[in-house]
Amino acid sequence: MIGALNPRGRVLLLVLMAALIAAPFVADRYLMSVLILIFYFAYVGQAWNLMMGFAGQLSLGHALYVGLGGYVSALLWLKFGIGPWLGMFAAIAVAATFGAVIGWLGFRFGIEGVYFALLTIAFAEFTRIGFDHIDYAGAAGGLFLRVEEAGEWWNLRGGTLLFYYLALALAAGALLLTAWLARTRLGYQWLAVREDEEAARALGINVFRAKMMAILISSAMTAIGGVFTAFYNNNLFPSRVFDINRSIEIILAPVVGGLGTVFGPVVGAFILTPLGEALSALTGHLGINTPGVKAAFYGLALMMIIVLKPSGIWPWLARTLRLTEQQR
């Protein structure tokens, strides 16, 4: 358990935020694209962290909500001309419905821990296979959105700058939401459920309801991440968006940064994404074309974290740099 930011931590956060807002004036396109990825992983990592880090429910299928969010918003845009700002609500509704079904099955029937995680994987996989066969959504051949450099920003058609600020706003918004939720009754109920369900129940907490709230909020947030990726990448393939590797990528930043902490996912994303990018560049440069190099690297990174800093980088960083209120 680590406390809130102290004045020193707050100043640092504001400086960092100002630097990120100013970054497009100096950064080149490549750096901006890396920053966008960082913000994206900080955002979806935050969504996953609410469920696992706070409420203690392990999902290994969050790619499901990304994919659903992406497909729903892209289809609405391509088939009906409904823009993503409106389509986002449909995306949230669909993803949250899937979340509700998974949560209901798992939490109602006492499927816990790894078994619950298997349930989340199963749903992501079934949905992937389903989308492989839905011709309306392009089946295995995928969906494509027309690439436009300068376009209608209100329809999320535009260049890197637009997506940069959008991703930054998403990451910052998720951070604020998490910080707020962590200080509400629901946030404390999640912690109690995570720590000991039976004891939580004995204190009058409706455990089923608390867990359902976690998966609903998490899936809804993740769906917005899906809308973002669809309109940013301009393409969607079932085999890519619903893949288990996407789900694993989502959980890495919060795990490395610090589960159940407000800043963990952000710190994790800032560490892992540049490292992954550097590794891709390096292997590309050396002409090594072995698939799985990145996965092996992430595996190694995870193992190092588990051995060296099992509660994550952020709690250690906050202590070392004295960024939070002291708690014994």
Added chain:
Amino acid sequence: MSLLAVDQASKHFRGLTAVDRVSFNVREGDIFAVIGPNGAGKTTLFNLIAGVLAPDRGSISFAGERIDRLSPDAICRRGIGRTFQLVRPFPALTVEDNALVGALLRRPKVEAARAHAHEVLRRLDLYDRRQQLASALTLPDRKRLEVARALATDPKLLLLDEVMAGLRPAETDRMVAILRALNRDSGITILLIEHVMRAVMALAARVLVLHHGAAIAEGTPDQVVRDRAVIDSYLGAEAL
């Protein structure tokens, strides 16, 4: 007026009758103790009242309402707070946040709940340790935290499952003093399941003795320790 009424409650596990047609009433404001040897069915009876188990037969009523089919969280919301025999504080949370979780039950605003949690922690001599992680506490402190957390939910009835077990005599006396002060100041009704006769004699107004799942005696502590059946089955002659 009786706050808790257990009427002919029975619970069987396979062939074993853990609780056998037990009836008793706990009056509002009383401290009521349930004693008995190991395996007498005390914890099963406790779990029936707390909603962890449902009785096979009989009924349990609280403040005039049947509660024997309610879930543990619903029972807590009705006004029954409980502790666990093997303490289970939330280990990664601070002492304060442990109590806060309980206090939030009737106070949706975190700041109001925190103020209430502080008040409860003061009563239980834990205020100075409020910033420590629960996992860092000693057993006597954890036992008191367990009581604090249950108390923070503002129960009308506090169910204590062997809160004295494993405590040294000095710690037992401290707990007895705290519980007696609580009962005196707030009028809270306490039902305790206890092995430690020293605490039972000091606290309880009435005692129920269980043996092989059945109630074999009920009365004041002085009556009960002189009861022939109780001496034979549980206390042994040296208790006199």
